[in-house]
Amino acid sequence: MEKIILTGDRPTGKLHLGHYVGSLKNRVELQNSGEYDKIYVMIADAQAITDNIDNLEKIRQNVIEVALDYLSCGIDPKKTIIFLQSQIPELCELTFYYMDLVTVSRLQRNPTVKNEIKLRNFEKSLPVGFFTYPISQAADITAFNANCVPVGEDQLPMLEQAREIVRSFNTKFDEVLVEPQALLPKNQACARLPGLDGKNKMSKSLGNCIYLSDSPEEIKKKVMSMYTDENHIKIEDPGRVKNNVVFTYLDVFCKDEHFVKYLPEYKNLDKLKAHYKKGGLGDVKIKRFLNDILQEELRPIREKRLKLQDNIEEVYKILSKGSKKAKIVAEETLKRVKEAMKINYFDDEELIERQKERFSK
Ligand code: TRP
Numbered sequence: 001m002e003k004i005i006l007t008g009d010r011p012t013g014k015l016h017l018g019h020y021v022g023s024l025k026n027r028v029e030l031q032n033s034g035e036y037d038k039i040y041v042m043i044a045d046a047q048a049i050t051d052n053i054d055n056l057e058k059i060r061q062n063v064i065e066v067a068l069d070y071l072s073c074g075i076d077p078k079k080t081i082i083f084l085q086s087q088i089p090e091l092c093e094l095t096f097y098y099m100d101l102v103t104v105s106r107l108q109r110n111p112t113v114k115n116e117i118k119l120r121n122f123e124k125s126l127p128v129g130f131f132t133y134p135i136s137q138a139a140d141i142t143a144f145n146a147n148c149v150p151v152g153e154d155q156l157p158m159l160e161q162a163r164e165i166v167r168s169f170n171t172k173f174d175e176v177l178v179e180p181q182a183l184l185p186k187n188q189a190c191a192r193l194p195g196l197d198g199k200n201k202m203s204k205s206l207g208n209c210i211y212l213s214d215s216p217e218e219i220k221k222k223v224m225s226m227y228t229d230e231n232h233i234k235i236e237d238p239g240r241v242k243n244n245v246v247f248t249y250l251d252v253f254c255k256d257e258h259f260v261k262y263l264p265e266y267k268n269l270d271k272l273k274a275h276y277k278k279g280g281l282g283d284v285k286i287k288r289f290l291n292d293i294l295q296e297e298l299r300p301i302r303e304k305r306l307k308l309q310d311n312i313e314e315v316y317k318i319l320s321k322g323s324k325k326a327k328i329v330a331e332e333t334l335k336r337v338k339e340a341m342k343i344n345y346f347d348d349e350e351l352i353e354r355q356k357e358r359f360s361k
Pocket of ligand 1: 006007008009010044047137140141149151155
């Protein structure tokens, strides 16, 4: 069986370091592994509208920001189809039919949607489109026959919903749809990179992010402001490594080579941690070290982004080409869905023949 990946992001903000270690880096690895026959990465602008109908300008701007982030991280349009959800009307048509396979109470039980409704204060005025987005997400996945969906844990209920729709459709009609599997991030530390404050996941609304498009100065300022250990006041004080944002990031980004290059008095991260715990190692030193590492990691991404920013028309062209390719595949799936449901009236010669007979009697 072909191995097909589909994944995507809502374009509600620029992508940050949390997206990078939690998903983008992994997507680039999957793309370059040569193990997949087709890879689709979708900018889910239509889904973003479901809770942003009064902020369309925000979505419009972030479509291009997310495209720039994808391309500068190494998602390669020669290997991966990058497309815009709103340009594939077939997804709406599939959603419309899938809606008849799902009950309201089933949607109400979806823990991710439940949580998101609370976060957005939607309890009293819930847009129908937002409530039903898990169904539209099943359309996104099945339209492209994707069997692998790399997502974070919060998206597992969406995958489960999609699988149920697939099984229900295939049982009622014909084995047309492919059942998808989630592909979770391997590394737990990467899956939940904390924000600069150390209290929460990196999130735009909390203002605790390092963005892929940040300048070297912004990165440095943010690293120097990171939460460490409130009891580590004097350099001699013993320090805590757990829940210390600087060390959490070092766990994710630091390699032994970095010590040779930037901090040769330590051999590896264990040695650095041991000194910090014992006392005598100041926060400024570990922050400078982390800054050096992050600058090294983000420099090539930023440089690529700056080049692409000089060529925005080209970026729109990439999205347009990708959307055309994606549309062809979605059209094919929709055709098979309608055939299976026998609502392809004009192509169904047997149906026309039968009706002819019925009325001639
Ligand atoms: N819900 C995803 C997010 O919040 C975006 C998305 C839309 C998606 N459709 C998808 C992800 C299909 C994976 C598969 O970012």
